[in-house]
Amino acid sequence: MSRVRKAVFPVAGLGTRFLPATKAIPKEMLTIVDRPLIQYAVDECRAAGIEEFVFVTGRNKQVIEDHFDLAYELEATLEARGNKQHELGQTRAATIRTGNAIFTRQQQPLGLGHAVWCARPWIGNEPFAVLLPDELTLSTPGCTAELVNLHDRTGGSAIAVMDVPREQTNRYGIVAIRNDDGTVAEVTGMVEKPKPAEAPSTLSIIGRYVLLPEVFEHLERRDIGAGGEIQLTDAMARMIGHGPFHAMRYRGARYDCGNRLGFLEANVAVSLARPDIAAESRAVIESLLKS
Numbered sequence: 618m619s620r621v622r623k624a625v626f627p628v629a630g631l632g633t634r635f636l637p638a639t640k641a642i643p644k645e646m647l648t649i650v651d652r653p654l655i656q657y658a659v660d661e662c663r664a665a666g667i668e669e670f671v672f673v674t675g676r677n678k679q680v681i682e683d684h685f686d687l688a689y690e691l692e693a694t695l696e697a698r699g700n701k702q703h704e705l706g707q708t709r710a711a712t713i714r715t716g717n718a719i720f721t722r723q724q725q726p727l728g729l730g731h732a733v734w735c736a737r738p739w740i741g742n743e744p745f746a747v748l749l750p751d752e753l754t755l756s757t758p759g760c761t762a763e764l765v766n767l768h769d770r771t772g773g774s775a776i777a778v779m780d781v782p783r784e785q786t787n788r789y790g791i792v793a794i795r796n797d798d799g800t801v802a803e804v805t806g807m808v809e810k811p812k813p814a815e816a817p818s819t820l821s822i823i824g825r826y827v828l829l830p831e832v833f834e835h836l837e838r839r840d841i842g843a844g845g846e847i848q849l850t851d852a853m854a855r856m857i858g859h860g861p862f863h864a865m866r867y868r869g870a871r872y873d874c875g876n877r878l879g880f881l882e883a884n885v886a887v888s889l890a891r892p893d894i895a896a897e898s899r900a901v902i903e904s905l906l907k908s
């Protein structure tokens with residue numbers, strides 16, 4: 618069995634690119650077809666054998682906790698109706714077993730690195746996954762399952778990467794690599810949002826990580842990085858050379874749902890891929906394109 622048993626979801630960001638939608642609703646509760654983004658991330662973890670979850674939240678994020686709670690009245694009503702078995706199953710599938718979810722608050726949005734650091738008391742001294750739920754990844758096996766497998770082989774940290782156009786490197790964390798076998802490579806460096814001319818490669822970090830607990834020692838320094846924030850990338854960069862650290866090229870579908878077009882694309886793609894609504898979705902999209 619894998620030693621990776623826990624996952625952290627940093628969900629304390631303000632989601633400014635989706636205002637006003639995110640004024641009262643967290644970005645992570647925006648739905649792709651009929652499931653909120655955060656549930657895709659939890660389901661991706663479950664597919665990787667992870668059953669314990671730490672949500673690092675902020676103000677206005679209580680509905681995330683409600684979403685994963687037992688909805689007793691709703692379930693009782695659906696059950697009483699008799700013909701809502703499918704809906705009841707879907708509702709129950711969203712529940713996290715009691716005791717397996719921790720909700721902690723990042724009191725100020727000081728950056729992704731700081732959000733991950735807030736989870737340290739619940740992770741302890743074991744490897745753990747980090748998922749940014751506004752990045753949707755879809756594949757079989759899932760991205761996190763592949764990273765967990767890689768960690769189980771190497772005993773080290775592992776992150777998923779994808780190629781981006783060079784002119785976009787200043788939007789992402791970018792890695793430098795060696796000993797590249799085409800899928801997995803050793804990480805030799807890492808920099809947050811480098812200018813295209815200074816980027817060590819075009820391989821960008823896509824919001825899926827398996828990290829050794831030593832990362833907390835580096836986050837403890839609270840160094841300020843790109844954008845004036847405490848960056849996870851900077852803490853990971855300091856781990857390089859102190860244990861195995863690998864990048865895995867992710868070959869599944871990935872949608873950046875933190876921006877409006879990526880979110881739209883994800884909704885269209887998932888609609889077209891879902892057997893229950895694929896044909897109707899296609900008809901709707903085709904008719905809109907004709908009009």
Ligand code: UTP
Nearest residue numbers: 627628629630631632633634726727728729732
């Ligand atoms: P983003 O860069 O997408 O920031 O954060 P954001 O605030 O969510 O959205 P915009 O840019 O204002 O539209 C990447 C991830 O890191 C988390 C976010 O919740 C998201 O999952 N994060 C970021 C935190 O948890 N805390 C922070 O201080 C910053």
